[in-house]
Amino acid sequence: MFKMLNPRRFYHAVGRRKFLEFVLLAVFVLFFYGPLLNMLMLAFANEYNVPHVLPEQWGIEWWGYVFGQESLVSSMIQSFIVAIATTIISMVFCIPAAYSIARFKYRGRKIFMLSFLLTNAFPKLGIYTSIAVLFYKYGLMGTYPGVIIIHMINSMMFMVWLPSNAFRNVHRQQEEAARDVGAGPIRTFFKVTFPMAMPGIAVATLYTFLGSMEEAQGTMLVGLARIQTMPVAMYGIVLDSSAVQIGAVFAILLIIPSAVMIILMRKFIGPEAIAGGFKMK
Amino acid sequence: MSKNLKKNLMAYVMVLPAFLVVILTVAYPIVTAVIQSFQNSETGDFTLANYTYFFTDKAQRNNLMYTLYIVAVTVVTAIAVAYLLALYLRFIKSRISKTIGMLYLLPRFVPSMCAVYAMITIIRDSGLINRIGQLLGVDINMGMMYHASGIITMNLWFNIPFAAMMIAAGLSGIPDSIIEAASDVGAGKLRIFWNMILPLSLKDVVVAATFVFMSNVSSFTTPYLMGGNAPKMLGISLYDQFNRYMDYNRSAALSVIMFLICSVSAAVYIYSNLKENDWEK
Numbered sequence: 320m321f322k323m324l325n326p327r328r329f330y331h332a333v334g335r336r337k338f339l340e341f342v343l344l345a346v347f348v349l350f351f352y353g354p355l356l357n358m359l360m361l362a363f364a365n366e367y368n369v370p371h372v373l374p375e376q377w378g379i380e381w382w383g384y385v386f387g388q389e390s391l392v393s394s395m396i397q398s399f400i401v402a403i404a405t406t407i408i409s410m411v412f413c414i415p416a417a418y419s420i421a422r423f424k425y426r427g428r429k430i431f432m433l434s435f436l437l438t439n440a441f442p443k444l445g446i447y448t449s450i451a452v453l454f455y456k457y458g459l460m461g462t463y464p465g466v467i468i469i470h471m472i473n474s475m476m477f478m479v480w481l482p483s484n485a486f487r488n489v490h491r492q493q494e495e496a497a498r499d500v501g502a503g504p505i506r507t508f509f510k511v512t513f514p515m516a517m518p519g520i521a522v523a524t525l526y527t528f529l530g531s532m533e534e535a536q537g538t539m540l541v542g543l544a545r546i547q548t549m550p551v552a553m554y555g556i557v558l559d560s561s562a563v564q565i566g567a568v569f570a571i572l573l574i575i576p577s578a579v580m581i582i583l584m585r586k587f588i589g590p591e592a593i594a595g596g597f598k599m600k
Numbered sequence: 601m602s603k604n605l606k607k608n609l610m611a612y613v614m615v616l617p618a619f620l621v622v623i624l625t626v627a628y629p630i631v632t633a634v635i636q637s638f639q640n641s642e643t644g645d646f647t648l649a650n651y652t653y654f655f656t657d658k659a660q661r662n663n664l665m666y667t668l669y670i671v672a673v674t675v676v677t678a679i680a681v682a683y684l685l686a687l688y689l690r691f692i693k694s695r696i697s698k699t700i701g702m703l704y705l706l707p708r709f710v711p712s713m714c715a716v717y718a719m720i721t722i723i724r725d726s727g728l729i730n731r732i733g734q735l736l737g738v739d740i741n742m743g744m745m746y747h748a749s750g751i752i753t754m755n756l757w758f759n760i761p762f763a764a765m766m767i768a769a770g771l772s773g774i775p776d777s778i779i780e781a782a783s784d785v786g787a788g789k790l791r792i793f794w795n796m797i798l799p800l801s802l803k804d805v806v807v808a809a810t811f812v813f814m815s816n817v818s819s820f821t822t823p824y825l826m827g828g829n830a831p832k833m834l835g836i837s838l839y840d841q842f843n844r845y846m847d848y849n850r851s852a853a854l855s856v857i858m859f860l861i862c863s864v865s866a867a868v869y870i871y872s873n874l875k876e877n878d879w880e881k
Contacts, residue, residue: 340696343688347700351707351757354718357728361721369726370734416618423611431615433870434622439811440862441630442818444838445855448848449629449636472625479618525709533711536820536839553713557825563721570714577709588705594769597807 355574361567381564385572391552395572398548401463401538402531402576405470409527412471413478414520418512420479421486435476446472447537454541461543469537474527480597481526485519486512521587529577549573630859637853650853659830666831668861670748671816674755679809681756682763687797689764690771701768704761712758712821719754720745720826746828754822759815763808770804771797803872810869814862834858 330338361367362381364374385391420428438446447469451460459465489512497507513520535550542551553573556566581588640647654660689701707715722728723744733740744750774797782792823833832840834854841851 337694340692340694344696344700347703351703351761353728354715354722354757355710357721358714358718370731372728372731372735412618412621415614419611419614423607425608425611431619431622434619434627436866436869437630438622438626439814440859440866441626441633442835442838442855442858442862444818444820444835444842445633445852445859446626446629448842448851448855449633450625452632453629468625471621475618475622529709529711533713535713540843550711550713553717554824557713557717557720566717567721570711570717573711573714577711581706581709590705590765590769591772593705593708594766594804594807597766597811 358567358570361564362571364564367564381562381568385565385568390547391569394547394549394552397546398532398550399576401466401470401546401548402528404463405467405474405531406524406528408467409471409474409478410524413475413523414482417479417482418486418508421483422491432480435479438472438476443473444536444540447540451540460541461545463546465541466538466546466548469541470531470534472537473530473534474523477523477526477530481519481523481592482516485516485592488519489515518587518589518592521584522592525580525584525588528580532573532576633852633855636849637856639849641847641849650849651857653850654854654857660837662831663834663837664857666748667817667834670751670755670833671813673752674759674816675809675813677752678756678759678763678812679805682760682808683767683805685760685764686767686771686801689768690774704764707757707761708765713825715757716754716822716825719750719757723750723753745826750826751822751833754826755816755819758822759812763812766808766811767801767804770801774800806868806872810865813865817862818858 329341333341360374363377363379365378365380366376367374416431420432450469454460454465459468493515494507494511497511498504502510532548533550534548535554538546538548539551539554542548549569550573553566553569556569637650638646638648640649654664685700685704689697689704720727723742724730725741725745727742729742730740744753779792779796782796783789787795818835818838819833820835820839823836824839827833827836834857838851838854838858841847841854
């Protein structure tokens with residue numbers, strides 16, 4: 320077994336192509352997962368001084384520290400409130416719009432779709448700053464509705480493009496078949512169209528939720544320190560804290576919702592479903 | 601006729617709420633920002649000074665060049681590597697390619713600041729690479745923190761999986777049968793790639809490149825946590841104009857400049873999308 324660790328022997332044992340594939344896998348995992356794994360390790364390091372590669376002492380000391388900070392705990396609660404509200408509200412607004420765009424042909428459809436591209440082309444901060452002026456006027460600064468509106472801006476493109484792509488892939492004949500056997504339009508939608516478009520909708524929901532969980536710039540600007548979500552708190556930690564472990568613990572906490580969502584929705588996540596959110600059809 | 605009208609009316613009713621949200625939270629702020637960018641901050645008179653400042657001031661010009669440099673390197677490298685990765689995932693069927701095909705979907709869902717933080721724990725002066733170097737008796741100083749190379753590395757981390765996914769989604773639409781047919785009549789691998797695979801996947805490359813380009817022009821998190829003080833990327837410069845100098849007119853002008861840079865790639869994107877629609881008819 321151990322002689323396989325010699326690259327030369329390994330090369331001759333598995334052949335050139337297999338060898339190159341292993342090298343590719345190694346480089347890929349090191350680059351994309353190495354940093355995350357290193358951070359995971361740091362989160363469980365009580366003592367970690369230069370020049371040690373592995374922690375001198377393992378433990379969960381810093382987890383206790385993070386959960387002992389009241390402001391950090393409240394930031395987690397606020398993050399969840401904002402993310403859940405953003406997801407639900409943007410679904411209510413965007414799913415009907417997506418269906419309408421997928422199923423009907425009318426004037427202005429293209430322009431409407433293009434307007435979402437605007438949110439990606441114009442610098443977000445430029446949009447936030449102009450909105451902040453409006454928000455001051457209507458007393459939305461430092462409130463939940465204000466922050467939720469900001470988060471919605473980020474997710475609207477996915478919430479319309481992805482489900483609309485998914486709806487378009489549901490064959491009209493299937494809807495018509497349901498109508499023929501007597502189902503009403505609403506029942507048809509919820510029993511036939513919606514389940515079939517589920518992968519696209521699921522990925523869009525995932526994006527919206529996670530996008531809201533990680534939004535920091537706009538929240539910093541509009542939340543006015545009254546609404547401090549986890550990412551906002553994280554900026555402070557990264558830039559201020561002396562101990563690298565605090566940031567690591569907090570980053571892991573921030574990743575956990577993503578991990579849970581991905582596991583729940585794993586069967587929907589694939590290149591085709593995700594790519595649909597970036598193509599205007 | 602009346603049935604058509606009713607149908608159209610329903611389509612508009614469904615699309616209208618989302619459309620109003622876009623008007624209020626995207627179009628309106630952008631219009632006010634454009635107006636503001638032409639106004640003198642004190643008198644409100646028409647002026648071009650806000651724009652000329654960013655092209656005449658030496659530090660600002662450096663910021664612009666620095667940003668364009670980082671974006672150009674990121675887009676070219678990310679797309680090239682992603683294309684090779686996507687080709688590998690599409691045409692080589694092995695256990696390793698399946699593993700990578702699963703692993704490369706996940707970085708997309710890691711909150712950006714967590715990923716940046718994780719990378720910092722690797723490349724900073726007392727980071728993992730330096731520690732491993734010390735173990736082996738060499739003093740490795742990457743010098744990547746507060747330097748363009750650090751930002752580019754991070755951009756690649758974010759964008760290679762994304763671009764590969766977009767291109768892979770396109771490549772999976774190319775049926776095996778036409779490739780086999782071409783090879784049956786004697787076309788070589790290179791010729792099949794050049795004459796069939798490349799043209800068929802070009803549109804997805806454009807889509808991927810557009811979004812990589814746009815997200816990097818106004819990127820904030822990576823340069824905020826990793827970048828140096830001078831030169832800065834435009835996203836940071838914009839944040840400074842707004843937050844530190846409170847110069848709303850200049851920050852509006854910079855937003856418009858960044859938007860114009862992005863719209864070059866947005867135009868290519870729209871052009872390639874419209875072209876496809878003609879062809880589909």
